[in-house]
Amino acid sequence: xxxxxxxxxxxxxxxxxxxxxxxxxxGESLRYSVEExxxxxxxxxxxxxxKIEASPINPSDLGxxxxxxxxxxxxxxxxxxxxxxxxxxxxxxxxxxxxFKYVPCLISLKFSLGRxxxxxxxxxxxxxxGNEAAAIVVAAGAHAEAQxxxxxxxxxxxxxxxxxxxxxxxxxxxxxxLPEGMSAEEGASVYVNPLTAIGFVDTLRAxxxx
Numbered sequence: 560x561x562x563x564x565x566x567x568x569x570x571x572x573x574x575x576x577x578x579x580x581x582x583x584x585x586g587e588s589l590r591y592s593v594e595e596x597x598x599x600x601x602x603x604x605x606x607x608x609x610k611i612e613a614s615p616i617n618p619s620d621l622g623x624x625x626x627x628x629x630x631x632x633x634x635x636x637x638x639x640x641x642x643x644x645x646x647x648x649x650x651x652x653x654x655x656x657x658x659f660k661y662v663p664c665l666i667s668l669k670f671s672l673g674r675x676x677x678x679x680x681x682x683x684x685x686x687x688x689g690n691e692a693a694a695i696v697v698a699a700g701a702h703a704e705a706q707x708x709x710x711x712x713x714x715x716x717x718x719x720x721x722x723x724x725x726x727x728x729x730x731x732x733x734x735x736x737l738p739e740g741m742s743a744e745e746g747a748s749v750y751v752n753p754l755t756a757i758g759f760v761d762t763l764r765a766x767x768x769x
Contacts, residue, residue, distance in 0.1 A: 573598045573608055573697055579722030582626050583685040585646070591627040592644020596687075599726035604702040607727050607734075609694035609713060612743035614720040617751045623688040689721030693737065693746035697724075704729050712737045714749035 577598040583590045599608055616624070627635055631647020638644040695712055699705035708729070716733035717725045727734050737746040762768075 573610065573724050577723035579719070580624075580688045581685050582623060582688070584649075587649050588646050589627050589630060589649055590638070590644060590646045592638060596685075596722075598724050601698055601700050603728065604700040605705045605729040606700040607696050607705055607708060607713075607729065608698035609692075609715055609725050609727060610697045611692045611694045611720055611723060611725060612712070613747040614689050614692035615748050615751075617690055617748075619751060620688065620690055623686065687719035687722055690718055691716040691733070691747065691750045692720035692725065693743040693749075694720075694725060702729065708736065712741070712743065712746060714746045716750045 575598055576595050578593050579596045581590075581592065581594045581596065583592075583594070601608060622629075627645050627647045630649060631645075632650075634648040635645050636647070638646055691714070693712060693714055696708045696710065699709050705728075713727075714733075714735045714737055715725060715727045715731070717727055719725050733750055735749060737749070
């Protein structure tokens with residue numbers, strides 16, 4: 560019945576906080592760990608809140624995943640109290656512009672440490688990881704198009720998919736409703752690898768290779 564459906568929808572609402580894999584600045588150090596962070600919320604009529612089911616590790620994810628190791632060198636150490644995370648000192652001459660030109664998050668992240676040689680931005684002190692995922696839409700904005708997607712399995716690409724929930728919109732270019740019967744494991748790799756392969760072929764043709 561409609562009443563039961565309403566109850567089920569209410570029970571499926573995401574909690575106020577969630578676990579996510581995060582690079583976070585702490586003073587002049589970088590912390591890499593799974594953290595409890597605020598769950599994204601609906602703010603627009605076409606917003607979608609998606610519960611992550613599966614997310615692959617693509618080569619394009621490795622810049623974020625290996626950030627502490629690449630910057631920290633011998634200063635990398637395990638976080639006190641366990642939990643599986645690590646921390647490192649951010650070097651004064653961190654060559655982020657060159658080393659991380661393939662990682663868009665590091666262009667926007669730019670921690671300001673009062674040094675002109677460090678290209679990390681003061682307005683963002685943390686960055687979640689994970690380019691793409693398959694997920695179930697559990698909350699949506701008021702627009703009919705968004706509401707119709709509640710309960711659907713979708714493919715998303717947000718750059719924040721190594722988490723329990725992620726936010727996207729109906730109009731996001733990297734958003735697709737997956738076909739009935741497609742598993743989360745299959746749907747999790749809809750974008751990065753196929754588009755990479757298409758890019759290879761297009762480049763081959765454009766440059767006249769055989």
